[in-house]
Amino acid sequence: MRQSATATVELNTEWRGKFTAEPFEVAWASEAIYFIRALESEGVPGGVNARVQISPDGTHWCDEGTHVPLPAAPGITYARITHFGGWLRLVGELPNGAHLKVIVHLVLKS
Amino acid sequence: MTNDMRQALLHSDPRLSRFNPLERILFYDDFNQGMQGWTALIGNYEDSLDSMLPEYRDIRPPMLSNLSMWDSGTVGTLTGNYALKLATRPRPGSISVGIKRMTFRHAGPIRLEAFFTFKPEVTELRLAETDVRAVGVLFDLQVSDRTVENPLRIMPHIRYLNALDGKAVERWQYKSERMSMYDIGGSGKTRSHFHLAPEGWVDLPGGDQRLCYNEIATKHNWYYLRLDFDLKTMSYLGFRCNDCVHDVSEIEPMQIPAMPNLWCMLNSFFWVESDCDSRAFLYLDSVLLSAEMEE
Numbered sequence: 001m002r003q004s005a006t007a008t009v010e011l012n013t014e015w016r017g018k019f020t021a022e023p024f025e026v027a028w029a030s031e032a033i034y035f036i037r038a039l040e041s042e043g044v045p046g047g048v049n050a051r052v053q054i055s056p057d058g059t060h061w062c063d064e065g066t067h068v069p070l071p072a073a074p075g076i077t078y079a080r081i082t083h084f085g086g087w088l089r090l091v092g093e094l095p096n097g098a099h100l101k102v103i104v105h106l107v108l109k110s
Numbered sequence: 111m112t113n114d115m116r117q118a119l120l121h122s123d124p125r126l127s128r129f130n131p132l133e134r135i136l137f138y139d140d141f142n143q144g145m146q147g148w149t150a151l152i153g154n155y156e157d158s159l160d161s162m163l164p165e166y167r168d169i170r171p172p173m174l175s176n177l178s179m180w181d182s183g184t185v186g187t188l189t190g191n192y193a194l195k196l197a198t199r200p201r202p203g204s205i206s207v208g209i210k211r212m213t214f215r216h217a218g219p220i221r222l223e224a225f226f227t228f229k230p231e232v233t234e235l236r237l238a239e240t241d242v243r244a245v246g247v248l249f250d251l252q253v254s255d256r257t258v259e260n261p262l263r264i265m266p267h268i269r270y271l272n273a274l275d276g277k278a279v280e281r282w283q284y285k286s287e288r289m290s291m292y293d294i295g296g297s298g299k300t301r302s303h304f305h306l307a308p309e310g311w312v313d314l315p316g317g318d319q320r321l322c323y324n325e326i327a328t329k330h331n332w333y334y335l336r337l338d339f340d341l342k343t344m345s346y347l348g349f350r351c352n353d354c355v356h357d358v359s360e361i362e363p364m365q366i367p368a369m370p371n372l373w374c375m376l377n378s379f380f381w382v383e384s385d386c387d388s389r390a391f392l393y394l395d396s397v398l399l400s401a402e403m404e405e
Contacts, residue, residue: 003143003144005144005145005174007171007173008150008171009171011152011159011167011168012159012160012162012167013168022170022197022199023197024173025173025174025175025176025195027174027175027176027178027192028174028176028192039159056178056180057178057179057180057232058178058231059180059231059232059233060180086176086178
C-alpha cells in the first residue's frame with residue numbers, strides 16, 4: 001500500500017501583497033497536489049497565480065514551473081506536481097488592495 | 111512469559127533494545143512508515159475558525175524529514191531515513207506541536223520514551239545555539255467516567271528551556287499553573303485554554319542540563335527522553351534525559367475539572383518553540399509509549 005498524507009500548511013491565513021506558504025518536507029512523496037481554498041477573496045483578478053517552488057535544503061528556492069490559480073471568489077483551486085525532490089512551498093503576490101483568507105492543503109502520496 | 115525471556119526478546123530486537131518499555135507496548139513509532147498517527151494540534155472552534163483562541167491559530171503541523179542539510183546533504187535518522195519533524199514559523203514564540211491521541215484501558219503507570227534532537231533553521235553561517243527557545247513533552251489525560259469523587263483532567267508539562275531572549279538557559283522546567291479557560295462560540299459546549307503559554311513555567315529542582323549541541327547547526331546528535339506517569343494517582347513517577355535522572359517527586363501536574371467528553375483520554379504531545387526570527391525544528395527519531403499490564 002502506498003503512503004499518503006495531507007498537510008494543512010496554512011489555516012485561515014491572510015494573504016496581502018507578497019506571500020509565502022510555509023515550506024514542507026516531501027522527500028518521501030512522489031506526487032503532490034496543492035489546494036488553495038479561499039474562505040474570503042476580495043479584489044483578486046482572474047489569472048493571478050501562486051508559484052510552486054522547490055529547494056535542495058529548505059533555504060534556497062527556485063521556481064518549479066507549476067502555477068496554482070488564486071481563487072477570485074470563495075472557492076478552491078489546485079495544481080498537480082511531480083518530481084520535486086525534498087521540499088515544496090508556494091509563493092506569490094497579490095495586487096494592491098487585494099486580499100485572500102486561505103486554507104492551503106498539500107496532499108502527498110508516495 | 112518470564113521477565114528474563116521478555117528482556118532477552120527486547121534486547122535482541124535492534125528496534126526496541128534502546129528502549130526500556132513497561133510490560134505492554136501501546137505504540138512504537140519510528141516514522142519510516144509515515145507519521146503513524148502524529149498530527150497537528152488545533153484549537154477548538156465553533157462556526158468559524160476566527161472563534162479559535164489567538165494563540166492556537168497558527169500552531170504548525172508535523173511533517174516527515176530526512177534531515178537534509180545544505181552542506182552535508184542528508185543526515186537521516188538514528189534508525190532509518192525519516193523522522194517526525196516539528197517546524198515553527200520564523201518568528202519568536204512560534205510553536206509547532208505533534209500530538210497522538212488515544213484512550214487508556216488501565217489506570218496504572220505509563221512510560222513515554224523518545225529519541226529526539228532539535229536545531230534551528232540554517233539561515234546564516236553561525237552556531238545559532240540559542241535560536242531554539244524550548245522543546246517540550248506533555249500528556250493530556252482525563253480520569254475514567256467511573257470516577258465518582260473530584261474527576262479531573264490532568265496535564266503534566268515538561269519543557270527544556272534552551273534559551274530565552276537570545277541567552278542560553280539549558281534547564282528543564284515544569285508547569286502546574288492552570289491557564290484561563292474560555293468559552294468558544296455560543297453553544298456552551300466548547301471551551302479552550304492555551305496551556306503552552308509562556309507564563310507559569312517553574313524550574314525543575316536540579317534541572318540544569320547541558321546537551322550535546324555539537325559544533326554547527328547542521329550536525330545532529332540524538333537524545334534519549336523518558337517520562338513516567340501514574341494514571342492511577344495522576345502523579346509523576348520519573349523523568350530522565352540521557353544520563354540525567356531528574357527529581358519529579360515533589361512536582362504537581364496541571365489539573366483542571368474534568369470536561370464532559372474526554373474520559374480516559376491519553377494524549378501524548380511534543381512541541382518546539384522558536385526564540386528568534388528563524389524556524390526552530392524538533393526531530394523525533396522514534397517514540398514508544400508503554401504501560402503496566404492490567405490484571
